[in-house]
Amino acid sequence: xxxxxxxxxxxxxxxxxxxxxxxxxxxxxxxxxxxxxxxxxxxxxxxxxxxxxxxxxxxxxxxxxxxxxxxxxxxxxxxxxxxxxxxxxxxxxxxxxxxxxxxxxxxxxxxxxxxxxxxxxxxxxxxxxxxxxxxxxxxxxxxxxxxxxxxxxxxxxxxxxxxxxxxxxxxxxxxxxxxxxxxxxxxxxxxxxxxxxxxxxxxxxxxxxxxxxxxxxxxxxxxxxxxxxxxxxxxxxxxxxxxxxxxxxxxxxxxxxxxxxxxxxxxxxxxxxxxxxxxxxxxxxxxxxxxxxxxxxxxxxxxxxxxxxxxxxxxxxxxxxxxxxxxxxxxxxxxxxxxxxxxxxxxxxxxxxxxxxxxxxxxxxxxxxxxxxxxxxxxxxxxxxxxxxxxxxxxxxxxxxxxxxxxxxxxxxxxxxxxxxxxxxxxxxxxxxxxxxxxxxxxxxxxxxxxxxxxxxxxxxxxxxxxxxxxxxxxxxxxxxxxxxxxxxxxxxxxxxxxxxxxxxxxxxxxxxxxxxxx
Numbered sequence: 001x002x003x004x005x006x007x008x009x010x011x012x013x014x015x016x017x018x019x020x021x022x023x024x025x026x027x028x029x030x031x032x033x034x035x036x037x038x039x040x041x042x043x044x045x046x047x048x049x050x051x052x053x054x055x056x057x058x059x060x061x062x063x064x065x066x067x068x069x070x071x072x073x074x075x076x077x078x079x080x081x082x083x084x085x086x087x088x089x090x091x092x093x094x095x096x097x098x099x100x101x102x103x104x105x106x107x108x109x110x111x112x113x114x115x116x117x118x119x120x121x122x123x124x125x126x127x128x129x130x131x132x133x134x135x136x137x138x139x140x141x142x143x144x145x146x147x148x149x150x151x152x153x154x155x156x157x158x159x160x161x162x163x164x165x166x167x168x169x170x171x172x173x174x175x176x177x178x179x180x181x182x183x184x185x186x187x188x189x190x191x192x193x194x195x196x197x198x199x200x201x202x203x204x205x206x207x208x209x210x211x212x213x214x215x216x217x218x219x220x221x222x223x224x225x226x227x228x229x230x231x232x233x234x235x236x237x238x239x240x241x242x243x244x245x246x247x248x249x250x251x252x253x254x255x256x257x258x259x260x261x262x263x264x265x266x267x268x269x270x271x272x273x274x275x276x277x278x279x280x281x282x283x284x285x286x287x288x289x290x291x292x293x294x295x296x297x298x299x300x301x302x303x304x305x306x307x308x309x310x311x312x313x314x315x316x317x318x319x320x321x322x323x324x325x326x327x328x329x330x331x332x333x334x335x336x337x338x339x340x341x342x343x344x345x346x347x348x349x350x351x352x353x354x355x356x357x358x359x360x361x362x363x364x365x366x367x368x369x370x371x372x373x374x375x376x377x378x379x380x381x382x383x384x385x386x387x388x389x390x391x392x393x394x395x396x397x398x399x400x401x402x403x404x405x406x407x408x409x410x411x412x413x414x415x416x417x418x419x420x421x422x423x424x425x426x427x428x429x430x431x432x433x434x435x436x437x438x439x440x441x442x443x444x445x446x447x448x449x450x451x452x453x454x455x456x457x458x459x460x461x462x463x464x465x466x467x468x469x470x471x472x473x474x475x476x477x478x479x480x481x482x483x484x485x486x487x488x489x490x491x492x493x494x495x496x497x498x499x500x501x502x503x504x505x506x507x508x509x510x511x512x513x514x515x516x517x518x519x
Contacts, residue, residue, distance in 0.1 A: 007187060008138070009138075010183075010187040011125055011126075011187055011188050011189065012125075012126055012138045012142065013183070013187075014125075014180060014183035014184060014187055014188055015081075015121075015122035015123075015125045015126050015142060015188075016122070016126075016142050017176065017179065017180055017183070018081060018084075018085065018118050018122050018180045019118065019119060019122045019123075019142060021088070021118075021173060021176045021177070021180070022061075022088070022114075022115040022118050022119055023115075023153075023403070024153050024156060025057065025088075025092075025111055025115065025153075025173065026057060026058060026061070026115070026153065026404065026407065027153025027157075028153040028156055028157040028169050029053065029054055029057075029108075029153075029157065029169060036053070036101075036104075036166055042166055043098070043100055043101050043104065052105050053101065053104050053105050053108050054108075055215060055408060055412075056105050056106075056108045056109040056112065057108045057109065057111055057112040057115070058112065058404040058405075058407060058408040059109075059112065059208060059211050059212050059215065059404075059408060060109045060110075060112030060113050060116065060208065061112035061113075061115045061116050061119075061404045062116075062207075062211060062401045062404040062405040062408065064112065064113050064115075064116030064117070064208070065116045065119060065120055065398075065401040065404075067116065067201075068080065068084070068116040068117045068118075068119065068120040068121065069120040069124075069395070069398070071083075071117065071121075072120050072121045072124050076190055077120075077121035077122070077124040077125045078121075078125070078184060078188050078189065078190050080117050080118075080120070080121040081117070081118055081121035081122060081125070081180075081184055081188070082181065082184055083117055084114045084115070084116070084117025084118035084121060085114070085118060085177050085180050085181055085184070086114075086177075086181075087110065087113060087114035087117065088111055088114030088115065088118065088173060088177060089114075089173065089174055089177040090110075091107050091108075091110035091111040091113070091114055092107075092111060092170040092171065092173040092174065092177075093170070093171070093174070094107040094110070095107035095108060095111060095167075095170040096167030096168070096170040096171045097167060098167075111170075112404075122142065123142065123380075123384070123399060125188060126138045126142045127384045142377075153305075155302070155305040155306055155308075155309050156169075156172070157169050157305070158300075158302030158305045159302065160172060162302065202249070203246055203249060203250055206242050206243070206245055206246040206249070207243070207246050209239070209242050210239045210240070210241075210242035210243035210245075210246055211239065211243070211405065211408070212239070213235040213236070213238050213239030213242065214235070214236060214239035214240060214243070214409075215239075215408055215409065215412045216235045216239070217231075217232050217233065217234070217235035217236030217237075217239060218232075218236070218409070218412040218413050218416055262395060262398060266493040266494075267382055267383060267493060267494060268383045268395065268398075269493065270489045270490065270492065270493025270494060271379045271380070271382060271383040271399075271493070271494075272383065272398060272399065272402050273402075273486075273489055274335070274339070274375065274379065274486040274489050274490055275375070275376065275379065275380070275399070275402040275403065275406065276402040276405060276406040276409075277406065277482060277483055277485060277486045277489075278339070278342065278372050278375060278376070278406065278483065278486060279402065279403045279406030279407050279410065280406040280407070280409055280410035280413070280414075280482065280483075281342065281343075281346055281410060281479045281480075281482065281483045282311070282342075282368070282372060282407070282410070283406065283407035283408075283410040283411050284410030284411055284413065284414030284415065284475075284479060285346055285349075285368070285410075285414070285476075285479055286308055286311065287410070287411045287414065287415055288414065288415070288418050288472060288475055289304075289308060289349075289361075289365075290304055290305075290308065291445065291446075291468070292352070292468070292472055293307055293308070293358075293361070295445050295446065295449065295464075295465070295468060296354050296465050296468060296469065297354070297358065299358075307358060307361060307362050307365070308365060310362040310363070310365040310366040310369065311365040311366070311368055311369035311372075312369060313366055313369060314365065314366040314367060314368060314369020314370040314371075314372070314373060315369040315370070315372055315373040315376075316369075316373065317366075317369070317370050317373060318338065318369060318370035318371065318372060318373020318374040318375075318376075319373040319374075319376060319377045320373075321370075321373070321374065322334060322338075322373060322374045322375075322376075322377045322378050323377065323378065325337075325374065326378040331378045331379065331381075331382050331494060332490060332491070332494035334374055334375075334378055335374065335375045335378060335379050335490045335494065336487050336490050336491060337371075337374060338370075338371045338372065338373070338374030338375035339371065339375060339483065339484070339486045339487040339490060340371070340484075340487055341367060341368075341370065341371030341374070342368050342371030342372050342375075342483055343371075343480045343483040343484045343486075343487070344367075344371075344480070345364050345365070345367050345368035345371065346368070346476055346479040346480040346483050347476060347477065347479075347480035348364050348476075349364075349472055349473065349475075349476030349479075350473045350476055350477060352469070352472065353469060354465055354469070375486075379490075380399055382494070383395065383399055384399065414475050414478070414479060417471075417474065417475045417478055418471045418472070418474075418475045419444065419471075421470065421471035421474040421475065422444065422445060422467050422468060422470075422471035423442055425466070425467035425470045425471060426441075426442065426445075426448060426463060426464065426467035427442065429459075429460060429463035429464075429467070430442060430448075430460075433451075437451055437455075441460075445464045445465075445467065445468040445471075448460065448463070448464040448467075449461055449464050452464065
């Protein structure tokens with residue numbers, strides 16, 4: 001049974017703050033990479049170690065969200081949120097004082113586990129703690145905070161690094177966690193369901209390993225050895241096989257942690273994939289936009305983060321407009337408009353060059369965020385509305401997992417496309433260099449610029465910028481095309497319903513026993 005809070009908007013406020021913290025942690029490390037690589041100011045971490053320090057959070061967050069959803073259903077979202085906040089606080093403290101890169105990678109994974117408990121619990125609280133008439137607006141507020149954190153992370157990280165040591169990007173979590181815990185104790189109600197769901201550690205292990213191997217294979221595919229190398233193909237095949245086993249095992253469980261039956265509801269299935277594609281494009285685009293702003297335009301990390309914060313403003317704007325626009329156009333066409341707008345901004349990068357005004361770039365990012373904001377809130381509300389109350393945690397877990405999974409794959413896949421395109425374009429300009437220097441310069445635009453500076457070759461600096469812009473255009477084109485697939489999914493899966501959607505109305509072809517629980 002669900003007991004709604006007598007102060008629902010205070011409950012939403014606590015959930016939003018906790019969710020903002022979780023997604024901020026997913027991006028705040030980006031601007032600290034250079035510092036962490038420094039053996040004096042940081043940990044002397046290698047490029048591979050830095051990549052895994054960044055990825056370990058997202059991977060554990062994504063895969064652990066399924067267990068987080070099960071815990072929210074089993075013990076209630078209030079207790080699950082409290083446990084997640086405590087775990088995040090402890091892991092953040094350990095990460096701040098990590099003596100080496102290995103310890104940082106491990107503690108970042110534990111931070112991701114805390115996030116995996118927090119996010120499904122916050123969405124469950126927002127969904128079930130508010131009345132149906134206010135639910136879409138509440139989810140819009142929740143989605144706004146999460147979307148803003150994606151772009152604000154680099155700004156917060158840059159501001160902290162200008163005054164404090166690198167561990168401050170983790171210790172900043174502690175006062176926020178303290179405020180959230182106080183809010184949970186005073187303002188968040190108990191929301192318990194009659195059925196206690198069973199946890200599945202084997203499935204969790206399969207999902208983490210499967211996602212990790214897929215991401216590792218994609219990253220290796222972008223290296224000089226290419227996609228046909230065993231280092232790329234073997235992890236990809238093994239990861240996909242483990243994920244297939246994970247889905248098969250879950251489909252045979254009577255009470256699975258990852259309920260495949262949720263995808264028999266077209267809205268839930270189509271919405272999940274559409275959100276994954278949107279965050280795939282957003283995270284990948286912000287990744288190569290950071291290099292474009294810092295490398296081609298010469299902005300500092302903090303200044304580049306400030307420009308990218310325009311996307312955060314757009315997401316907040318789009319999320320706040322979306323409820324009214326969805327009532328006017330229906331959820332289907334509001335989401336289609338958002339996907340088309342964001343896809344157009346992804347494609348707009350083909351018009352960028354070294355002379356593009358920074359204000360124009362910020363305007364494109366603002367429109368991009370607005371397009372994504374038009375999709376996230378109404379689509380999330382629609383996805384959650386078709387689920388029975390006792391499956392709220394499971395649905396919230398899957399909905400929440402689309403964001404880190406899409407973001408992780410977006411950075412890995414689009415980063416690999418960018419690297420491959422860059423190497424193909426810069427290779428002729430490196431002819432005549434010594435083999436070792438040539439190989440080093442071939443690694444990335446940043447490496448080429450470092451070699452050019454050491455050899456006093458301004459022509460090589462110009463060639464690096466030209467090659468990077470070429471790679472940017474190729475990657476932006478693929479980003480836009482993949483994003484457009486989301487519009488096709490929305491049109492196909494969000495067809496008009498025979499009756500208005502009601503919260504907890506059930507989903508797909510659930511068995512008769514499930515139908516009896518619908519209300």
